[in-house]
Amino acid sequence: MDGNVEDFTETARSKQAQNMPEMTKVECRNIDVFYGEKQAIFDISLDIPDRAVTAFIGPSGCGKSTFLRCINRMNDTIESARVTGQIFMDGADINDHSIDPVLLRSRVGMVFQKPNPFPKSIYDNIAYGPRIHGLASGKQELDEVVESALRKAGLWEEVKDRLLAPGTGLSGGQQQRLCIARAIAVSPEVILMDEPCSALDPIATARIEELIDELRERYCIVIVTHSMQQAARVSQKTAFFHLGKLVEYGDTERIFTNPEDSRTQDYITGRFG
Amino acid sequence: MSEHIVTAFTDELEHLSANLLRMGGLAEAMINDSSRAVVTFDLELARQVIKRDEAIDELEAEAEKAIIRLIALRHPMAADLRAVLGAMKLAGDIERIGDLCKNIAKRCLELTGEENRAAVKSIERMSRSVSYQLQKALDAYLRQDVNAAIEVLELDDDIDDHYVSFFRETLTYMMEDPRQIGSNTHLMFMAKNLERIGDHATNIAKAVYYMVTGETATGDHIEARIKKEGSGR
Ligand SMILES: Nc1ncnc2c1ncn2[C@@H]1O[C@H](COP(=O)(O)OP(=O)(O)OP(=O)(O)O)[C@@H](O)[C@H]1O
């Protein structure tokens, strides 16, 4: 009898390990976005999985950044932008009036195309977020948070001897990793990256991609990229946008070997007119 | 499908497929000529076939170079990726067909011309089926036609049956007349080679199936596709 129970849990466990059910972290429902009169996003619904990388691809101006900004309510800061539809994070509506957008943005970190460190020291760039969110009490704990974030971003060895030097004095690739470290330091659950490697050389790009691959174990990551190879390399899910609509969404491997929609096919094979 | 924005990419893919079709055409002629050499006991033709294998090898080397170039420089994706991978398989299979034909021609040089006519006729029949199978497979490739590819897959059972009955038949001749054992053994190996050429033609059809559908050509997938097609009609 005992043996049976054990057998049962064993099987259940190995089943789970082999075929881990995908947990949805962010659920987008019927999102429309308008800039003034002009509609930029048309009725997009999309489930973004936790502990995985989701890539947004599509031609310039198709609405990738606009849609990405819905997830941390950055569009709120754009005067003319109006968003309708619902986005749930862990089942809670992020547009609910009880949600503080500042707090939301500490749960949903963002990394931009151009590295944008604050004009402060490397240390303060990282410490800024934890300080204002009260995530560390005392100098020692803050030191630990800073070191851990820099380590996770793969930057610690390169900057540990010059933490008080200005962040803007780092190379482009280092600055980008600094911005990733800054995003990580506030212990977010979701990290949004808008073309994080577009200003970097292949080596710095490879470092960021390696980092993304490591971060995937802990976070839900969404990356916008113009590089098909990058999307194919780093993501598990890929969404293809075209003219403000979601054309196709699925496992990255399938999208890049056997896409369903001819528009996806044309785009990723370089056939778009 | 429409053309690539970078037209050189389209040109390179087209050039590759033209190259493979040329290779395939040569292989098909080698099948026909090697069996004709056997049937008419034409040793000069057999020597020619042996020589022609070099041309196929050269074309294969060229195709391989083009494929490496395409992968390294163009990073093919989706249907393009499948086309390039499929081309790689085709090149390998056609090259092997060339080798097998060359082997048939070499064995032809060892014949006495006194072989049992019925057995020789069987080789000719088998050779005709195999050559037809290859022709259809290449045609399916040219037209990227998945239904034609499925038809080729179905042909392979016939060829296997042919081979099994030829094997039995030849054994009987050998038992009846032990002096024929030597040259009949050559005929048996020829039949085996033809059966393997049939397998390579089948591989080509499978590669076409994959290129067009993105699915591996297994029984389940094929059945599902036939069912879907059927209900669509
Ligand atoms: N602040 C804004 N005000 C008005 N229109 C905007 C604004 N931001 C974006 N748009 C418009 O919305 C559409 C989608 O833009 P978005 O920046 O989301 O595209 P994208 O897919 O990120 O493009 P890219 O790949 O070039 O970054 C475009 O037509 C763009 O002109």
Ligand SMILES: [Mg+2]
């Ligand atoms: Mg953008």
